[in-house]
Amino acid sequence: MGSELEMGKRPPENAGNTTQVQNTPPNTHILGSVSTQTVDLFNPPSNACCFCWCCCCSCSCLTVRSAKDKRILMTVSEKQEDVDTNKMPQLTLEEVHAWGESFERLIKSAQGRVHFRQFxxxxxxxxxxxxxxxxxxxxxxxNKTMVEQTVKQIYEDYVSVLSPKEVSLDSRVREVINRNMLEPSSCTFDEAQQQIYTLMQRDSYPRYMNSSMYADLIQSFEQLNES
Incomplete structure (x- = not known):
C-alpha cells in the first residue's frame, strides 16, 4: 500500500473479465431484463467488549456474547452478501451507459453496485x-441497541487493524472514529464513509470504466439490440 488512500491491491492480468454471454431458452433475463440471451455476471469475527473498541486480543470478554447479540450481529456484515437480481428493476443499455456519466449514478444503481462489486x-x-x-x-x-451493536460490528469488520477486511483510512479519520465510539450513533462513520467513497470514486471507478468487464456488458446489450 503506497499511501493511506491508495488501494495497493492490483488484480492479475485478465482477472477482471467475468462477463459471459450464452444462449438460453426464450424469456431469460439479463439481471432482470428480458432477452433471448443471458449476461452471466456472477459466477463471527472476534468481538471486543464495549470498553475495548481496539479489539485487543487480551480482552477477557472476547469470548462472551449472548445468543441474542450474535443473532443481531450476524446480519450486519452478511446482509449485503446475497443479492437476488431477479427482484431488481429491468436493466437497460441506457442505464449501463449512465454508469459512465458519474460514480454517483453507478453506486445508486442496484445492478450497478452488483457489477461494480464483482469488479x-x-x-x-x-x-x-x-x-x-x-x-x-x-x-x-x-433502534438504539441495534445502532450500538451495528457500530461495534462495523468497527470490528472494517476499521480494526486486526480485521482482514480493514479499509484504508488516514490517521485523522481514525481519531474521529475513536472519539465517536465513546457515544456510538448512526453518524459514527460519516467521515470514514466519505473518505472511502472518494477513494472508490477516484481510484476504482476509472479503472472499472476502462475494464473489459464493463466493455463486455455494453457489448452484450448492443449485440442483443442488433439481433
Missing amino acids: LKTEFSEENLMFWLNCEDLKKET
Missing part, C-alpha cells in the same frame, strides 16, 4: 464497497 473482487478491494453499504444501512437504523 472490486478482482482487485481484492471489495471491502470498500461493503463498508460503504453497511454505513448506509447504519444511517437508516433507529
